Amino acid sequence: MRLQVALDVLDLPSALTLAGQVAEHVDILELGTPLVKSAGIAAVSAIKAAHPDKLVFVDLKTADAGELEAALAFEAGADLVTVMGAADDDTVRGAVAAGRKYGKQVVADMITVVEGRVARIREVSKLGVSFVEIHAGLDEQARPGYTIDTLLEDGRLAGVPFSIAGGIKIDTIGAVREAGATVAVAGGAIYNAADPGAAAKELKKRATA
Structure with missing residues (x-):
């Protein structure tokens, strides 16, 4: 299982x-949505230039104009971009078309999809995305009773390649691996740590244990 860090800074x-x-x-450096909105698409080129050996993931959360927005990121140096799993099918297809043109990957972000999530995961997978990110956003994680177990169960049930984002920590990443995720996305567990490098190393x- 690969480890992705969300660079959720501004x-x-x-x-x-x-x-x-x-x-x-x-394995993967993710430019979070707030960073892209704050620093602009040029931030993608800067991160890729600084770390050419790493995959650069750009969390665009595209909801429309999929081909156009994905192309902007790919031309700037992105290796992976996100399109909203809740978006229109043609938006997803457009992003996938850009991915094929540039030889890069498109990920369907399932944030905001709760009801019928497994069914939608299977639908977007058929549209050609490389994998789906089963994602609980910060607002969802803050609600009473939130648990990462729901994400893991949906991943198991969907039967397609998936990543997990939302509450990955030292004590949960093992369960993410055991659920069969291809990528674990860690944010606060790394960037809020006193020593981000040591936190990333332990995760x-x-x-990979």
Whole structure:
């Protein structure tokens, strides 16, 4: 299982600093949506230039104009981009078309899809995405009773390649691996740690145990 770090910071210098602290321990560097909105698409090129050996994941959360938005990110150096799993099928198809053109990957982000999530995961997988990200956003995680177990169960049931984002920590990443995820996405467990590099190293160790 690969480890992805969400660079959920708001400016490029902070993103470059965090990426430098954790890059040797992770497989994928993710530019979070707030970072892209704040720093612009040029941040993608900067992160890729600083870490050309890492996959760069751009969390666009595209909801419309899938081909256009995905192409913007791919031309800037992205290896993977997200399109909303809740978006129109043609939006997903457009992003996938851009991925094929550039030889890159498109991921369907299932954030906001709760009811009927397994069925929708299977539907978007047939549209050609490389995998789906079963994702609980920060607002969902803050609700009473939230548990990552629901995401893991949906991943098992869907029967397609998936990643998990939403509450991955030292004590949950083993369960993510056991559920069959291809990628574990860690955010706060790394960037809020006193030593992000050490936190990433420990998560990577448990991701591949």
